[in-house]
Amino acid sequence: MKNILILGADGYLGWPTSMYLSNKNYNVVATDNFYKKKIIKKLKINSLFKTPSLEKKCKIWKLKTKKKIIFENIDLCDFKKFNLFFKKIQKKLGKINTVIHFAEQPSAPYSMISPYTSNDTIYNNLIGTNNLINTIRELSPETHIVKLGTMGEYGTPNIVIEEGWLKIIHKGRSDKFLFPRQASSIYHTSKIMDTDLLWFACRNWKIKVTDLMQGPVYGISTKESQIDKNLTIDFFYDEIFGTVINRFVTQAAIGHPLTIYGKGGQTRGYIHIKDTLKCIEKAIENPPTRGHMNIYNQISETFSINEIAKKIKLAASNLSLNVKVKNIKNPRNEKEKHFYSPVYSKLKKLGFESTKLSPEILTEMIKKVLINKNKIIKKNILRNISW
């Protein structure tokens, strides 16, 4: 049985990944320092669902499935403590085969609130990643690090976005480089930086890394999260932690106009949370050899914001909800009309079969939001964070 250590296991992706891999008979160790929980409390944000603590969720998971997820409260930004914990857990379980690194501040708007939140994002994302690198290279260099990256690192270049790498021919000579990265928030820039750091560590210490360049995720449940209501995954609908499809679905359910930023031509790659889990599994099953970094563009399809709004409006109309669309001043500094053509074929070649954003998926999501609509704090829909 392979040992998987999940960092940031309390999050929107961390918890469903923990359950999914436990269900697939991986031996899962789930850690978190509840950094995001502290932020959402401070900012008076809530998840649509009230869920037990991660520790309790692990206990409920055991009761319901007879499978064990080991929980530990660990701060990755504390090198000494994390290093000791890693030693201890390897002593107990044997080699950790894979570390899945979700332990980063994941919100672009949060990183743009103030100088303090931008410092916080840089500190958390880089010191955490650096501590992970230093622990792995010292204690377990064969362990595979799977890090959640973002398609946002690439920005919206005027050329086809290749999967991680680009061969450049210049003045008659050639070399291969990381595909040029140019992001549009401090958060996304911190992800460019953690890629730089991991790629340096691969070259220098011959560690093994997979960087998953993921698009905005959507979805409200997974197979495992439906086993028991206490295993529900977090669902953020606010401007800071909500991804756009989740936000629009919520807006549709509560009769709020869909808040399209600017002209709505912004095109990105999207992925269902169930697909995220399948991709992570493919990444785990296909580690690189030492000194190499696999980079996958982890998306299922691309849409403009206007296309998403149209799909949600249609799905809502099936529930007799009349959804309005409102173009608001774009609070972000981003192109509203641009070329966008990412390649995303490597995961498919590994057997990943993607889910399409269907009216059924959207209707199902809207229904779940409707049941819980009294929990929604309306003033969090728009928080007026701009840059």
Next chain:
Amino acid sequence: MKNILILGADGYLGWPTSMYLSNKNYNVVATDNFYKKKIIKKLKINSLFKTPSLEKKCKIWKLKTKKKIIFENIDLCDFKKFNLFFKKIQKKLGKINTVIHFAEQPSAPYSMISPYTSNDTIYNNLIGTNNLINTIRELSPETHIVKLGTMGEYGTPNIVIEEGWLKIIHKGRSDKFLFPRQASSIYHTSKIMDTDLLWFACRNWKIKVTDLMQGPVYGISTKESQIDKNLTIDFFYDEIFGTVINRFVTQAAIGHPLTIYGKGGQTRGYIHIKDTLKCIEKAIENPPTRGHMNIYNQISETFSINEIAKKIKLAASNLSLNVKVKNIKNPRNEKEKHFYSPVYSKLKKLGFESTKLSPEILTEMIKKVLINKNKIIKKNILRNISW
């Protein structure tokens, strides 16, 4: 009279830059938090010359030249304090025209000593730069930031190194990007990251930045440092803070074999400290317009390590010193034979006239070291830091 704020004014480049610009009738404010002084004390490293504190040096400068350099002890990593200080100084002097940002941890070997020193490097270099960005964008967006970068950000690619930017044509479309960066230490990677951060800030907040991609600097004095012995600049000859020419000159003077790392084919661009000053002046005189980043490759000529050793051996023989050369196991992870062809023409087009590494310069340097050879702590020549 233009106001120049120099961050990290106590360092090997900071102090001579402060004097040079003061002498050119800029109104110079020199700040430091003495972070490097603390490190060198902790590591039991010394400069070849014992110099007064920065505060005292500013007073001596005033006495000797009738020109004033304002001193302040400020930690750039403390956003609140730095921001207040910037407000205060602008209230006193009027607009700060240029900030020269030397306030970074500048040593590759230091960044590679331990997980703690690598975290320290990342924290200091990125939080500092981010605080500077946030202060400038809030209080003085017309102020020009001149940041000392490094040619090491580019690494040793198999293609010609352009000056900062590269136009890429791919699948029939084209775009312009930062020239691909791929460095060989945590320090150098932190400099890739601060470039990422500044370039994001230029695009997002329309600030003005110049990034000086400098090669290893050498030299023991400048015109201004020779005005009084108390105005002497620091000179590090150790493995951690000494740059290669300064280290080899010291080794030649004390009869230590020149420590060539590996085969010695490593080629880099070098620059005399007097040329650094001229380049910085050119950068100040030619600010970009808002939202733009000037990037200059700041070197005067390129040499392999073997070529440098040969030049120093020859210069030493003029002083009847018989210098030996010793190839030691390369403590660094770097290519010892590689293609290296950087473009460095932009500063020349602005009128920069470079100094060549001559036997006279080297002989002069060796002489100065000889006078002070009793100050040298021999065990600092090689500290056995490897990666």
